[in-house]
Amino acid sequence: xxxxxxxxxxxxxxxxxxxxxxxxxxxxxxxxxxxxxxxxxxxxxxxxxxxxxxxxxxxxxxxxxxxxxxxxxxxxxxxxxxxxxxxxxxxxxxxxxxxxxxxxxxxxxxxxxxxxxxxxxxxxxxxxxxxxxxxxxxxxxxxxxxxxxxxxxxxxxxxxxxxxxxxxxxxxxxxxxxxxxxxxxxxxxxxxxxxxxxxxxxx
Amino acid sequence: xxxxxxxxxxxxxxxxxxxxxxxxxxxxxxxxxxxxxxxxxxxxxxxxxxxxxxxxxxxxxxxxxxxxxxxxxxxxxxxxxxxxxxxxxxxxxxxxxxxxxxxxxxxxxxxxxxxxxxxxxxxxxxxxxxxxxxxxxxxxxxxxxxxxxxxxxxxxxxxxxxxxxxxxxxxxxxxxxxxxxxxxxxxxxxxxxxxxxxxxxxxxxxxxxxxxxxxxxxxxxxxxxxxxxxxxxxxxxxxxxxxxxxxxxxxxxxxxxxxxxxxxxxxxxxxxxxxxxxxxxxxxxxxxxxxxxxxxxxxxxxxxxxxxxxxxxxxxxxxxxxxxxxxxxxxxx
Amino acid sequence: xxxxxxxxxxxxxxxxxxxxxxxxxxxxxxxxxxxxxxxxxxxxxxxxxxxxxxxxxxxxxxxxxxxxxxxxxxxxxxxxxxxxxxxxxxxxxxxxxxxxxxxxxxxxxxxxxxxxxxxxxxxxxxxxxxxxxxxxxxxxxxxxxxxxxxxxxxxxxxxxxxxxxxxxxxxxxxxxxxxxxxxxxxxxxxxxxxxxxxxxxxxxxxxxxxxxxxxxxxxxxxxxxxxxxxxxxxxxxxxxxxxxxxxxxxxxxxxxxxxxxxxxxxxxxxxxxxxxxxxxxxxxxxxxxxxxxxxxxxxxxxxxxxxxxxxxxxxxxxxxxxxxxxxxxxxxxxxxxxxxxxxxxxxxxxxxxxxxxxxxxxxxxxxxxxxxxxxxxxxxxxxxxxxxxxxxxxxxxxxxxxxxxxxxxxxxxxxxxxxxxxxxxxxxxxxxxxxxxxxxxxxxxxxxx
Numbered sequence: 001x002x003x004x005x006x007x008x009x010x011x012x013x014x015x016x017x018x019x020x021x022x023x024x025x026x027x028x029x030x031x032x033x034x035x036x037x038x039x040x041x042x043x044x045x046x047x048x049x050x051x052x053x054x055x056x057x058x059x060x061x062x063x064x065x066x067x068x069x070x071x072x073x074x075x076x077x078x079x080x081x082x083x084x085x086x087x088x089x090x091x092x093x094x095x096x097x098x099x100x101x102x103x104x105x106x107x108x109x110x111x112x113x114x115x116x117x118x119x120x121x122x123x124x125x126x127x128x129x130x131x132x133x134x135x136x137x138x139x140x141x142x143x144x145x146x147x148x149x150x151x152x153x154x155x156x157x158x159x160x161x162x163x164x165x166x167x168x169x170x171x172x173x174x175x176x177x178x179x180x181x182x183x184x185x186x187x188x189x190x191x192x193x194x195x196x197x198x199x200x201x202x203x
Numbered sequence: 204x205x206x207x208x209x210x211x212x213x214x215x216x217x218x219x220x221x222x223x224x225x226x227x228x229x230x231x232x233x234x235x236x237x238x239x240x241x242x243x244x245x246x247x248x249x250x251x252x253x254x255x256x257x258x259x260x261x262x263x264x265x266x267x268x269x270x271x272x273x274x275x276x277x278x279x280x281x282x283x284x285x286x287x288x289x290x291x292x293x294x295x296x297x298x299x300x301x302x303x304x305x306x307x308x309x310x311x312x313x314x315x316x317x318x319x320x321x322x323x324x325x326x327x328x329x330x331x332x333x334x335x336x337x338x339x340x341x342x343x344x345x346x347x348x349x350x351x352x353x354x355x356x357x358x359x360x361x362x363x364x365x366x367x368x369x370x371x372x373x374x375x376x377x378x379x380x381x382x383x384x385x386x387x388x389x390x391x392x393x394x395x396x397x398x399x400x401x402x403x404x405x406x407x408x409x410x411x412x413x414x415x416x417x418x419x420x421x422x423x424x425x426x427x428x429x430x431x432x433x434x435x436x437x438x439x440x441x442x443x444x445x446x447x448x449x450x451x452x453x454x455x456x457x458x459x460x461x462x463x464x465x466x467x468x469x470x471x472x473x474x475x476x477x478x479x480x481x482x483x484x485x486x487x488x489x490x491x492x493x494x495x496x497x498x499x500x501x502x503x504x505x506x507x508x509x510x511x512x513x514x515x516x517x518x519x520x521x522x523x524x525x526x527x528x529x530x531x532x533x534x535x536x
Numbered sequence: 537x538x539x540x541x542x543x544x545x546x547x548x549x550x551x552x553x554x555x556x557x558x559x560x561x562x563x564x565x566x567x568x569x570x571x572x573x574x575x576x577x578x579x580x581x582x583x584x585x586x587x588x589x590x591x592x593x594x595x596x597x598x599x600x601x602x603x604x605x606x607x608x609x610x611x612x613x614x615x616x617x618x619x620x621x622x623x624x625x626x627x628x629x630x631x632x633x634x635x636x637x638x639x640x641x642x643x644x645x646x647x648x649x650x651x652x653x654x655x656x657x658x659x660x661x662x663x664x665x666x667x668x669x670x671x672x673x674x675x676x677x678x679x680x681x682x683x684x685x686x687x688x689x690x691x692x693x694x695x696x697x698x699x700x701x702x703x704x705x706x707x708x709x710x711x712x713x714x715x716x717x718x719x720x721x722x723x724x725x726x727x728x729x730x731x732x733x734x735x736x737x738x739x740x741x742x743x744x745x746x747x748x749x750x751x752x753x754x755x756x757x758x759x760x761x762x763x764x765x766x767x768x769x770x771x772x773x774x775x776x777x778x779x780x781x782x783x784x785x786x787x788x789x790x791x792x793x794x795x796x797x798x799x800x801x802x803x804x805x806x807x808x809x810x811x812x813x814x815x816x817x818x819x820x821x822x823x824x825x826x827x828x829x830x831x832x833x834x835x836x837x838x839x840x841x842x843x844x845x846x847x848x849x850x851x852x853x854x855x856x857x858x859x860x861x862x863x864x865x866x867x868x869x870x871x872x873x874x875x876x877x878x879x880x881x882x883x884x885x886x887x888x889x890x891x892x893x894x895x896x897x898x899x900x901x902x903x904x905x906x907x908x909x910x911x912x913x914x915x916x917x918x919x920x921x922x923x924x925x926x927x928x929x930x931x932x933x934x935x936x937x938x939x940x941x942x943x944x945x946x947x948x949x950x951x952x953x954x955x956x957x958x959x960x961x962x963x964x965x966x967x968x969x970x971x972x973x974x975x976x977x978x979x980x981x982x983x984x985x
Contacts, residue, residue, distance in 0.1 A: 082227070085241040085269075085522070095204065095527030097220065098227040098519075135236040211743075290859055310861035311734075311745040312815030319814075333863065335745030389745060413750070414742030453731070 015175065015191035019164055024147065024178075024186040027163030028057065031145050032064035034161050039112055042072040044140065046108060048081040050117045050129055051099040055080045056180045057147060058116040079104040081115070081136075086128035103136060113139040114161075118176040120146040123157035148188055150174050164188070204523045206318040206327040210338045210394035218397055219370055221519050222346050226367045228522070229515035232268070242271035242525055245302040249275045250292065251330075252308040257486060258330050261510070262305045262339075265517035271525070274301070289313060293322035301325045303525050311335035326524040334384050340485055341390035343516040344439065345371060345398055347509050351481050352436050372399035377429055379405040379466060380441030380493050383412045383455070387485045388441060392420050405429050407466065409455040410447075426466050430475045438476065439483040440468050440494045459492055470497040481505045547571075547581045548967070550926060550960075552590035555916040557891025563594060565922040568965035573918055587970075589926055592959055595895045597629025597923030598876065599902040599912050601692065601721070601799060602775060602847035604868070605631070605662070607653060608646070609638025614852040614943045616650060619872070620659035622850070622942035624968035626872040627925035627958040630661040630903070630912045635672070636697040642667035642678035644686035651688035658977035659968050663908060666690040668709045668720060672698050677708060684716040691907040694721035696775055697822075699757055701727050706761060710770040717907060719797075721773040722761050724782070725823065729753035734863060736809040736824040744812055746862060749824045751779040758782050762789035762796050771795040773905055776849050778804045778823040780833030787842045797905050799847040800834045802871050802878035803948055807831075811948070817858045817865030818948050821851070838897060839888040845902045848875045852944030869948045873940050877954035880929060885955060891929075922965035931957035941974055 019027070039045050042065055049058030062074035082099030090096065104111075115129050126144055133142060145161035150168040168174060172192045177184050204217070213221070231239060247266040249259050259275065266273045278292055289308075296304055303326040306314045311333030318327040331337040352374050353366030376395055382388045382404050395402050402420035404411065415422055423429045430438070448459045456462045463469070468482065473495075476482070482494075482504045490496050499506060547566040554560050555573075562579035564572035572579055600623065606614040614622075616633070623631045633650050635641035641650060647664035654662020666683035670676045672695045683690040693713060700706045700722060709720050730753045735741050737748020758774055762785065765772035774786065777798045786798045803821060808828050811819040819825060837843040851868025858865050879898065883889040889897070895913075903913025914920040934953050937945035961969040968975060 085231075085239045085526075090241065090526045091528055093528055095523055098224050098522065100227060101230060131240065135239070136234065289861055289864075308861070310863035312863075313861045315815045316861065333745050334747075386745060389743070412742040413737050413748060414739040417739040417742065453728070 015189035016193060017187050017189050018166060019148075019188035021186040024163070024188065027147060028060050029064055031161045031163060032061050032068060035061070035114060035143075035145065036065065036068050038143070038160065042069045044111045045072065045114065046077045046079065046104045046106060046111045047114050047116055048079050048104070048108070048133070050115060050125065051080060051082050053118040053176050053178050053181055054116045056178045057118060061114075061116060061145065073106075076105040081129055081132055083125060083128035083132050086131045088124060088128065101132070101136075108133070108137045108139050110138070110140045112141045112143065114143045114145050117144075117146045118148065119174050120144070120149045120159050120162075121152055121174075122154040124155060126157045127155050147176055148174055166190070169193070205529065206314075207338050207520050207524060208314050208318055208327065208329045209336045210341045210390045210397070213394065213397060215370060215397050215399075218342075218345070218394060219368065221342060221516070221523060222349060223367050224519035224523060225342070225346050225512070225515045226365055228518040229512065232515060237268055238270060239268060240270050241522060242266070242269040245271045245525055246300060247271045247273050247303045247305060247521065247525075248296050248299075248301040248325075249273065249330075250278060250296065250304050250306045251276070252278045252306070252310075252313070253331075255307050255331065257510075258307060261513045262328075262330060262517050265514050265521055268514070269518055269521055271302075271521065274299075289316065290320070290322055293317055293320070296325065297323035303328060303521060305330045307331045309333055326529065328520060328524065331386055333386065335386050335389060337386040337390045338394075339513065339517050339520055340387050341394040342520070343509055343513040344391055344483060344485070345394055346512045346516050347483065347505050348374065348376065348400070348437050348481070350512075351505065352479070355436060355479055370398045371395060374400040374437065375403070375433060375435045376400050376437045376439060377403050377405055377433070377435040378439045378441065379426060379468070381410045381443050381447065381455075382406045382415070382441070383410045384444070384447070385441050391439065392418050396420065403429055403433055403435070405466065407456055407462070426472065430472055434477055435480060436477070437481045437483055438468060439485075442485065442487065443489060443493045445489070445492065463492055467493055467495060468498040469495040473498045473501055473503065476503060483509060486510070546967070547584040548962070548965075549579050549581055549584045549586045550589050550594065551579070551586055552576050552588065553592050553594040553926060554891075555594045556895050557593050560590065563916070565924070565962060565965045569922050570916060570918050570920050573916070587926070587960060589959065591928075591930065593891050593927045593929055594916060595627070595891065595925045595927060596899040596913050596916060597925050597961065597963065598627045598898045599906065599908070600628050600631040600848050600850070600872065600875070601773075601845060601902040601906055602696070602801075602849045603631040603633055603872065604636070604849070604851045605633045605650070606852060607637065608649065613854045613857070616653035616662060617657040617659070618941065618943040619850070619852070620654060620657050620662060621974050622870070622872045622940060624659040624961045624963070625941045625958065625974055626874070627876050627927065627961050627969075628660050628872060629923040629925070629961065629963045630663060630908060631872075632663045632665050632692055632906055634696045635665045635667040635694060640667050640671050641665065642670050642672070644679070644682040644688075647683050647688040647690050648686050658963075659974070660963060661908070661912065663692070663906060664688045664690055665692045665694050665696070665721065668693045668695045668700050669705065674698060674700060674702055674705065677705065677712065680709070680712055680718065681716065684718060691716070691718045692721050692773070692905070693718055694723065694775065696721065696723045699723050699725040699727060701757065703760060703764070707764050707768060710765055710772060711768045714770050719771050719773045719905060721775050722757065723775050724754045724757035724761065724777070726753040726756050729756070733824070734820070735812045736826050738809065738827060740809045740812055744815070746812060749822075751781055751826070751830075754779055754823055755781040755785055758785050762786070762794050765796055766792065766794045771797070774798040776801045776804065776823055776847070777834065777837075777843060778826050778830060780830050783833045783837035783842055786837070790842065797844040797901070798837075798842070799845045800838055800843045801849045802846060802875045803869055804834055805831065805838070805846070805882045806878050807948060812862070815862050817860065817862050818869065818946055818950070820862055820865050820867055821869050822867035835882060835888060838883060844897065845905065846875060846879055846897050847902060848872050850942070851946075852942050853946050854944065858946050869946050870937075870940070870942050870944055872942065874935060874947060874949050874954060876925075876927065876958060877933075877956040878949075880956040881954060884929070922962050924962045925958060926960040928957045928959050929955065931955070933957055
């Protein structure tokens with residue numbers, strides 16, 4: 001989610017790849033282990049991916065959880081949560097298409113819900129997700145997993161599981177590419193980094 | 204999307220997108236908490252120059268489910284001769300800061316004038332104008348057809364996923380009754396054509412408009428032949444005004460009885476329909492005139508579901524017209 | 537520049553004008569008449585106002601057989617003064633004021649009032665049209681003879697706005713006006729076929745959902761009326777004919793020798809029912825705008841003489857009567873100030889009429905039908921009354937309703953660029969328009985520019 005002015009839509013051949021396919025895979029595996037560790041097992045654990053790439057990441061995490069503990073039913077415990085209708089920036093942009101919300105078959109009531117997104121930035125998307133979740137039921141706990149945390153938070157939201165902390169400038173763009181969605185090898189790319197931009201490290 | 208004035212203005216992608224949005228809206232309506240915060244702080248005015256409790260309630264429900272504030276403005280007292288009232292009303296609503304105006308009007312074209320005369324800058328949703336258009340009715344009809352019939356052309360299995368993403372290609376829809384005075388028929392013919400369905404209008408010749416030959420559909424005077432030979436996937440019965448059946452020399456049909464005999468959907472005609480076919484009616488029905496109780500209450504009838512789908516479709520329309528940055532988009536929908 | 541107060545006129549030299557579009561000459565106007573027609577560049581007159589008008593076309597003053605001046609009753613839309621000023625700006629020197637005022641012009645008193653208001657205004661001759669029936673109700677004949685004998689000398693009778701639909705009443709009217717060489721000008725509209733009608737019935741009405749006004753409702757009345765006129769040996773004038781079928785019927789009637797004349801409006805020569813798609817009530821008019829095929833048919837009819845005249849059906853309406861829903865709006869559009877330009881664009885610039893033909897359809901023929909040919913629609917010749925219109929056909933102008941002389945803004949040509957500009961209009965030698973602008977008459981004397 002980029003709260004600043006819309007950047008021109010340009011291909012990013014000049015972007016810097018900061019995570020390759022194997023890095024992404026390792027990060028997800030580590031997150032999966034951390035989730036199990038933190039939750040003391042997979043009981044009552046469900047994953048909710050935030051479209052578009054969060055859904056793919058949630059599926060991959062679910063597969064890893066099932067590998068760690070076969071008691072975890074990846075299909076029944078994974079869903080997707082569209083937050084479009086809860087966003088606070090709808091009026092600032094052209095109308096967004098409403099996505100699909102599909103709760104896990106086991107539901108979310110009294111579960112530990114892990115929200116999964118690709119890039120954590122301002123935190124507003126997660127704020128919207130928490131509102132959406134509140135209208136859908138009452139989980140016992142909600143946690144947040146993201147592949148990349150690039151900083152620049154605008155609301156008091158903090159991830160529980162992070163694949164990679166990535167210092168960025170506000171003006172830069174972080175893109176996550178996933179094979180299932182983008183038909184290219186998994187990668188995390190930073191674009192818009194140029195001489196005039198003061199790149200400061202944030203963490 | 205700036206306004207929703209006519210289904211003839213919708214491209215296929217826009218129409219499918221609106222139906223898909225409606226599907227997501229419908230999904231939220233099975234939840235315990237049906238209300239979404241999406242249009243919080245925005246104001247929808249229901250401006251009704253003609254009574255229609257059903258349509259008004261449907262729009263009001265849709266707007267409230269999206270957390271918009273709703274103001275009901277009944278301007279029915281404004282008579283035909285007091286034409287200035289449309290302009291004055293528009294200026295009033297503009298001054299009140301309406302973000303969207305849902306307008307029902309006896310005069311064909313009044314919503315178009317509201318949208319284009321420069322009197323107000325709110326989004327205008329046509330909730331039925333004269334004998335011209337009723338776009339949300341056609342959209343809810345298409346939504347209902349898609350749920351039941353998408354991909355059914357040629358007798359395939361019922362659609363998965365309520366047909367999300369699909370058009371109505373190849374479906375055959377019979378629209379039966381008073382086409383001449385029907386904004387529902389006009390709205391449906393345009394939309395169904397855009398979505399790839401085939402339409403046959405079935406009506407006595409007196410109730411078919413001069414100029415219908417330019418519409419993208421077929422016309423028949425024979426309901427029995429249409430049902431038997433054309434095998435429609437859906438039959439949409441239009442409401443018939445009894446007074447049009449018996450107005451002396453100017454009546455459009457000799458008697459209600461004769462109308463029912465030739466154009467009513469009764470048990471015998473119902474039995475002719477294919478197993479998968481559905482029976483639709485925009486309501487309110489004249490039971491025993493254009494549709495018999497057997498047909499209206501049969502399991503082919505989706506008339507009650509049409510009402511429920513109307514809320515989802517209207518939520519979708521309000522969302523698409525009101526949620527985004529309106530200055531960014533120029534075109535009418 | 538001099539003002540001859542005794543004669544009430546200034547002497548004008550129109551230099552290099554082309555009468556009826558012919559060869560350039562100088563025309564001298566003095567003492568209310570055409571004083572001299574001389575070789576171009578040769579005419580001089582002591583103290584005369586010289587108007588350099590090379591390549592301008594000189595026409596006999598235009599005559600409108602069909603004008604709504606709204607007074608008495610709707611002075612908020614137009615008055616005799618404002619309407620005739622608009623007429624002058626449009627090049628007209630005489631107008632026939634329709635009877636559908638309030639009170640209706642169905643008595644000698646009302647027609648004399650309108651006639652007198654026209655004289656007082658001084659912009660153009662006003663010839664009141666008398667109502668055929670009392671109150672335009674279509675029930676009882678008005679006192680046609682009294683109106684004919686009045687100071688207004690009414691010769692044209694019409695219930696325009698409404699049709700004299702009762703066949704026996706129409707027969708009586710046609711017969712009765714023979715006594716004073718009058719004519720019934722019929723608004724041909726079968727009322728039962730047009731109940732609630734809003735626009736032409738056809739492809740467009742079916743799409744936009746406005747109640748249709750079928751061509752047959754016009755044609756059926758015209759067919760009946762020409763047969764009635766033939767039967768009783770009277771003359772008939774058909775107002776604002778608008779359909780291809782009507783042209784055919786008139787053509788047939790004339791071929792049988794029936795004494796019928798027909799008019800077409802400028803708007804029916806150029807606009808089509810497609811404009812109803814805008815739902816802009818400016819385009820709501822009666823009879824309604826028709827299809828492109830009808831437009832072509834009326835142009836053809838005008839070109840071949842089936843249609844005798846162009847008449848404006850100038851119908852001013854207040855903003856509140858037009859700034860509303862189509863279904864609630866009044867029928868009618870203004871036309872006096874655009875008529876000649878529309879005729880030029882559709883008929884002259886397309887080669888279908890010469891300027892001589894324009895003089896016929898906009899001046900001599902309507903003057904003859906209205907029986908005012910002794911004073912209007914005269915040849916441009918020495919000794920003839922100086923009722924003249926000077927046109928610059930090479931000019932173009934963009935129409936602005938608010939800038940027009942008429943009190944009402946309901947011109948359908950708002951924003952359109954039209955060819956031709958009336959440069960000057962002369963009423964019995966007095967300029968009512970100079971340099972395209974109205975010149976206010978003062979006590980019957982035109983103030984000099």
